[in-house]
Structure formats: structure tokens, C-alpha cells
Amino acid sequence: MIDVEVVTLEDNKEYYVLREVENYLYLVNTADENDITIRKNVKKDGKDFVQKLDNEDELKKALEVFANN
């Protein structure tokens, strides 16, 4: 067994953090391995938050970051 960070997103779904590269997080639903999403980490008042990407261009950038690291 290994320990993996989980974050809770919309509808109280929990997601494993598959990887974190730069400020992008690659997540998978703990209850559905096909439910994959990519979010970004944003800082507010010294805390870390997970937020959706702005647009498809940012998604492609996040995917390229994943591929290149």
C-alpha cells in the first residue's frame, strides 16, 4: 500500500493526486478510475487550492508539461 494525497472537488468527490508537475495536478476519482481531470494549484491567503483550467490552451499546456517531465 502507498499513501497518496486526495483532494475533494465538486459534489464532494474525492480525487487521488496522480502527479503534480509545476502547478498542475493530474487527478483521478477515487471511486472511478476513468474519471480523470487536470487542475491547477492556486494560492490564496497562503493556502493551496485546486481550480479548473482557464481554457483548452491551458489544458494542452498542462498535458505538455506532463509529457515533458
Next chain:
Amino acid sequence: MENKFVYYNKTTGKVLSDEEAKAEWEQASRENRPSNMALASVNNLVIEDGYVKEKIRHTVAELIDKSKEEKERTVQTVPLEALIPETPPVQSGTKSKDDIINEIIEEAKSYPTPTEQYSVDDIVDEFSSKKDPKYFDKTQEFLTPRDTMELFTAPSATPLEETAEDIDNPDYALKVLRTAQVRSYASNYERILNSSVSKRTATQTEPAYERSGKRKGIKYGALTKSLVAVASVAILISAGNQFAKGVEALTNEMDYSSSVNVLSTEYNDDINFVNKNKITIEGSFDSYGHPAFWIDTQRVAQDILDMPDESYIGSLYMAYSQMGNDRANGPYNNWDDTIYYIGSNVDETHPKAYATTFGCANFKDFLVKAGYVDPETNEPSVELFEKAGRQAVIDFATYTQDEDPDRGGRI
């Protein structure tokens, strides 16, 4: 014809044992760099005294003949123990290890062959959960995307075979896994796009969810499939983007002692993997032959097109800078790797393009001859070329074998 794969050191040519390959992989992971080894079929290598002396290039005619030979030979059954760790991942209670192996074999035989529709769920779930330590490192749970593609693009001299007996063969199992992986690209991308990108309007605030630091235990290997899904999409997106950069560099390059190979022709039915674009494009960056990008959407028979010896019989290949392409040797010596490689090798410190010319004076000439002309202005259109290149990558990724297995494509 033996169907065995070996790892070898790309610099020295030394054939590596499983332990040596694993050690190199672990070292590369620690150092966050591509591994310095390649995986190749022994059929494509000349090995002497434990070193790769030469790579064998096969013409299309030879490959077709080999394919026919393969179909006639008796397939040797290889036990699936290589895919199963010493300790079965599932505690079976009263079942013996042999019972489990037999169950896996019987279940794997029930999977549809590649000419039928199947989902990555079926294949990845089955084979990735029975890890061969040679391919999956237990300390990290999964290979990096770079190493994943390096592994999953293992070359073969023969087109994909489609016999139930082959399911017993771990090498074939990996081919199936890789096939499923690239086929998953299209559906995964759309799924990830819909879940990841904000749909808010300019006046709406996108909700943010605090990271509490909470952690959960999970079985080793349980996240493999999801990582495969992301990796397959990520690497292909990256390849498409790098191709566009390559196009930009080519168009910006004024000194055209360089130009682009253009092979635009019809292909007869004996050639496998026919793509609708029907264009072979070859380019390279820097004078060392450092491979930049090749989009070969069709396989080109050397005897049909009468190409010089240094030309390669292509496949869909974009040299990938972080996949460890050999700068000194270029694509021709990486013949085995080029068959299935996807990636791009645009080195931004070496933007000068260089390539061999086949009937084109320059890049614009190529665009015209290849048909990438703006219908309104009748001027060469880089945008059309770029679009075609991106689509070629996607076409390759989502390519499915022809219904006729004799004409089946290679991935």
C-alpha cells in the same frame, strides 16, 4: 523467427540483462532523465559478443514475407508467469499459483483480437495489474511517460499477429497493451477536456477547492491505468505542438540549403498502413543530423519509389527530444525505434533546418507540390500543412487496423 526483445545500451550497444536494464531505469528515474537504453527485437539486431553491432533494416517486401512466415510457424506458448509478480496481487485463499496462472491465460484468451472493438479497460486492466518487474518498478508504481512510450514503442519486424495463442506471449500482450493505449487517445482527451476546463462566463467565479493535505492508502498499481490514460494523451499533444514549432522554424529559416523531402504518391494495396494524407515529410535540425521531425503518414517502399539508401522506410515518427534520440546517428540508425516512435525533437537552440531534397527547391515549393495551397489566394499555406501534420499525429494515434488482417497496419 524468434520473437524476443532485449534492452541494450544506446551508447555502447551492450545488451543488458533484466537486472542491468532495471538498474538503468531506476538510475534514470532518480536523475529525472530519459533512460539510456533501447528496447528492440532480436530480429532487428546483429548481436556479437553481447553487443549490438548492427541494426537490420527491412524492406516492406521482406516484412510482408516475414509476416507470412510468422503465420505459418507454430507459436511457442510462453507462460504468463513473466507477467505475474512472485506474490500474486490478489490473495486467492485456497488457489495455487498455477491455478491463478491458468485462470489468467484462459481469461486473456477470451479478449477480442485487435481487429475487433475492445476498450482499454479490458486490456490495460488485465495486463497492467499483473506486473512484470522487468517493466514496472515497484518503488514508483509506474514508468514515466517518456519511458512508457519508449517501452510501448518496442519494434517488431512483423505486423501484429492475431492468434489466440499469442495471448500467452508477454511480448504480444505488450503490443496489445500499447495498441490499446494509443487508441485510447481520442476518448481520453475529450473526457479530460470536459472535466478540466472551466466553463464559467466572464462574470462567474471559478470555485476553488482547498488542499487539506489529506492522504489515503491505495494498492500499488491501482493508479496505473489512469496514468496510462493521461500519458497517452499528453505525449501525443506534446508531439502535435512540437510539430507546429518545427513548421514555424522551417518557415522562418531563410537559408534553404535545407528543404523538405516530399513524397506524394499513391500506394498500392500491398503496403500496410495507408493514411489519407499520403505525405512523407522529413526534416532535421542542426547540422549534426539531430532529428527534428518526420511525419510519415504512409509507409514508403524503397523499391517502389526508388529512394536512396539513406532514406528510411517510414512509419509515423517524430523524433522526441526527451526520449533520448541519438544526436550523432539520426533517424536511420534508429530504424527500430522509428517504426513506432512518437514525439518531437525540436531543439530550440538549433533552429536551422536541414534536410535532403527530393524534387523540391524549398519549403514553399514543397507546400505547393504537396497541395497545401490556400484555395482563395493560390499561395502556399503553412496553416494547411500544420493542420495536416497535427491531424497526422491524431490519425496515427487513433488508427485502427484494417478489417482485413492481411492489410493490418502497424502502430
